[in-house]
Amino acid sequence: MIRPDLSMDASEGIGLSEPEQQAVRTELNRLLESPAFRGSKRCRDFLKHVVEQTIAGPGDALKERSIGVDLFQLPPAFDPGQHTVVRVTANEIRKKLAQQYHSENGSAHPVRIELPPGSYKAEFKWEVSVAEPELPLPPKTLPRMAIAGGVVLLALAGGFAISQWRMAKSVATDVKAVSTPSNLPPIGLGGGSVRIIVGSSSSYVDRSGRAWSPDRLFSGGSVFVRPSERVLRTLDPDIYRHMRQGDFRYDIPLAPGKYELHLHFAETGLSDLISAESSGEGQRVFQVSANGNRILNFFDVVADAAGANIADERVFRDIAPAPDGLLHLSFAPQRGTAMLSAIEVLPVSPGKVRPVRIRAGWTSSWQDSAGQQWQADSYFMGGNALVRNTNPAQAGNSIQPDVALYASERWGHFSYSIPVADGLYRVALKFNEGHYGRRNTGVGGLGSRIFDVYCNGAALLRNFDIMKAAGGEGRPLDRAFSGVRPTAQGKIVLTFVPVEGMACVNGIEVLEESN
Secondary structure (H helix, E strand, O other): OOOOOOOHHHHHOOOOOHHHHHHHHHHHHHHHOOHHHHOOHHHHHHHHHHHHHHHHOOHHHOOHHHHHHHOOOOOOOOOOOOOOHHHHHHHHHHHHHHHHHHOOOOOOOOEEEEOOOOOOOOEEEEOOOOOOOOOOOOOOOOOHHHHHHHHHHHHHHHHHHHHHHHHHHHHHHHHHHHOOHHHOOOOOHHHOOEEEEOOOOOOEEOOOOOEEEOOOOEEEEEEEEOOOOOOEOOOOHHHOOEEEEEEEEEEEEOOOOEEEEEEEEOOOOOHHHOOOOOOOOOOOEEEEEEOOEEEEEEEOHHHHHOOOOEOEEEEEEEEOOOOOOEEEEEEEEEEOOEEEOEEEEEEEOOOOOOOEEEEOOOOOOEEOOOOOEEEOOOOEEEEEEEEOOOOOOOOOOOOHHHHHHHHEEEEEEEEEEEEOOOOOEEEEEEEOOOOOOOOOOOOOOOOOOEEEEEEOOEEEEEEEOHHHHHOOOOOOEEEEEEEEOOOOOOEEEEEEEEEEOOEEEOEEEEEEOOO
16 A cells, blocks of 8 residues: 655654654664663763654764764864764674663564664664554445445455465465474484584585584574675684574484584674674574473573684583473573574583594695594694695604694694583594704794793793604604693693794694593
8 A cells, every 4th residue: 555645854864654654753763771771871862863853854864073062063165084972882782782672572563763884864664564544435336236246256355275285285384294203214223323504404524524404494584694794713713703693402312322412603793893802702692402401501602612703612511302202402691682693413421521633734634544524624723724735743653653643733823612511521632843953944943933832820831842852853742741621611722832933733632541
């Protein structure tokens, strides 16, 4: 139906009817009294000003200069380079709007008020149609033939509607049947692993050659995608560019046995809430349960990962299917919405956890002479990857079958945040001086590379010189440390800090210590 002009103000502004204007002002008043705006008179006045000016028009009245003069009583010739109050307040408004709507768990409102970046004109996003007065139609007397024809048309339309309803019901039933976990075979049989990229519609093979399935076995929530978002601490950002958010669950069929559960997260949905003053912590808090047992409580991905857009992984041991043969994972909001990026369910022997082996600087998996798999460089932040054309490790040593490990390294000032289940671990660091010394580049020698290594904040190595400790360049060297426990965030954090030259490492191995 064409909306009639209900007032001159509506036609002179942006064309809002009286009911729509009333709905906008109702939402404005609700926002002004919300926790996000209640404590800032400057932000309240700014939001009210731009909303009323947007309703009234014309749009060219909402410029930085006009707002500075009308709202903040700046002189007409003020310098925007020195007086930035308009831009600063507009950015605060955008963050506060995003924060308030995000905290409401997607609750429906007739209209949402937004302030787009680069503009001072408010936008109104309608979620529920606003009732408008119907224009009365003059009464008409219809001839009998028209009435009879109308009855026939109604009968035909009714039959068509019923057939369409039956077809729609059949399709919906089919979709539900496909997504019902009990109709799928146990996917933990034969030592099989389960890997699901949440929110994705396609399969994926990661840098270590592991196959991931598209999203399935879920109920509830909605999908959020950032297709080109940069994600740190991973070589596979595509795993973390999708998420399911809201209040949702996964029901995964498994064969009897013990499993290791890996939950992957990356907070990519809070960009509007992050600024120089705020990291986004506390904006999304939720709990996770496995078969009714809470495994994460008041979980904040930003706090856990130490920042947004950082791959974060949590590992849980001794997971088993419920009596119905399903692993039930539920994600419930405590503030904002719950979220998840990926799931891994990996079979293990009872009481055991999987080892972690990382080949630093390498971009694919690698198998050593014992048949052990080393994954591509993972969990790092900072530093540089280096793959050498000539392996610097000297021939004729005891590690000759595995000398390839030392052809790559990570160097610089960097860290690894390695996720593990609760337990006690042995951490082995593998080094080889591949740059300094007569046999390598011919430059430098003892004292050219000195660095410290810290584990969860405690020093493991101080003023460490690979060449000095190994007795020369090109000589592989291990340094192992026992009794390592993960942090409260379930990580073993290794930090490599240069003292002279650059720090480096060739490989990292994390094994649980036997009881």
